[in-house]
Amino acid sequence: MRRIMVGVKRVVDYNVRIRVKPDNTGVITDGVKMSINPFDEIALEEALRTKEKGLADEVLAVSIGPADTQQQLRTALAMGADRAILVQTDANLPPLSVAKVLQKIAEAEQPFMVLLGKQAIDEDNGQTAQMLAALLDRPQAVSCSKLEVTDGKARVTREVDTGLETLEIDLPAVLSVDLRLNEPRYVKLPDIMKAKKKPLDVKALGDFGVAEGSTFKTVKVEPPPARSKGIMVKDVAELVGALKQKGLV
């Protein structure tokens, strides 16, 4: 079975305006729309396209999170994933713990490729793929914008600060995907119905020997300092004057 494993994180939807809790313990997530992390959606789309090209037999979606995360996994199944695993916990796990859980699943499922988002848009850690690759002692390719899978290898183009970098990596490998790799498909109603019958296994975090919680302590969460509103100028002459006054030109 040529299997691709995809990580799916449940996060606050990217359209939601984030508000910090008044007691500074976190951000408000109650009653807020939750979605699949957009980068994970791209990872899933790439896995599905790879399967559709005949280069894989099965796409497995994996998530770690509270019971409600089943909603996001059902969406993943509706997009086309063949089956899903939820490692259920209410704890907010740090990246290394997430990577350790994914490592155990990867060792059991033996995917030839693990695709993850380059970061989750809630905590913006950007660590899980690299850590999973390290734990599995396998290649990593971070921020992929192009992927070609050939016999036992992958040729990946990564977005780096100076432009684009191309690597050849042996499979199995762990890849994290960037925005421009693809545009995820929309889910159609019949697919949502079909997804209800697809297998979704719920497992307990305790089965993975990974501790709940984190050794990192949140001291406080604050809103960012606001920029003060500036001045409006009416024409180019005033603009140049204002820049000169600030000593900028």
Place this chain on the structure above:
Amino acid sequence: MSARILVVAEHDGSKLNVSTAKAVTCATRVPGGTVDVVVLAADASAVAAQAAAIAGVGKVLVVENPANQEPLAAVYAPQVAKLAAGYSHVFGPSTTFGKDVMPRVAALLGVSQVSDIMDVEGTHTFKRPIYAGNAILTVEVPTDAPVVATVRIASFEAAPEGGSAPIEKADAGVALPSHTRFIERSGATTGRPDLQSATRVVSGGRALGSADNFKIIYALADKLGAAVGASRAAVDAGYVPNDLQVGQTGKIIAPELYFAIGISGAIQHMTGIKDARTIVAINKDAEAPIFESADIGLVGDLFQILPELEKALG
């Protein structure tokens, strides 16, 4: 316990990236800390000398190996993890280089990473942005484990030159994998300043309307000696290549002077320029959100204003 900090240098084989001196600045803010820099390279002579000249650096460790020719995370990380013994902290820049290498180092050392440090509150307490900078987290990490972190380079000035640290050869003595092979790097060699480190940046948005129209952005940038950037909308529309994108999912920059031209000011863009000293916005829509955050705003047709501005700047 006094802090011993190892900073992983970013370079291109001949030139040290300014991100290294910024990470050093962050490291020097750790109370009671000493700061060393490690350079991994095929031939480190030029880069090590530049690292040694950064003020505040105690010593420069050099690991020379043909396998270190390209900065492959799978090759660099085990060496850095090995050399981290005896250090309380390992820092790298939060550039695509550091984001690739450092989490792999952290996993090898058995810790989660502190990503994107924007402020140092104590030896084990740091501030970092979450939710695309819409919230700032103060996090305290354990004192009984190594601290692995990336440094948000837009938050720190580069440490000045003036140091003369000793340079020592080091041998990581670990087996290196061959499963990851560098093929090529293609990128902008425009002769313009680098977007990530430029002191002035001129960015264009969707309102430019075409790749061809973007030439007026380049013209203004050249007049100002500025780097060119773009909004995600302009990149997605194919007006300019990906590596010019400024914003949450592109580059996070902190120039002295930033021109946002024909850019509406979506949150995702503003996240990338939060630390710009002065933001100038030019947009024909007086209601555009960019004017909420701009220091100087001008409402009008960019195709009229830009040539005028170029002329007025002499």
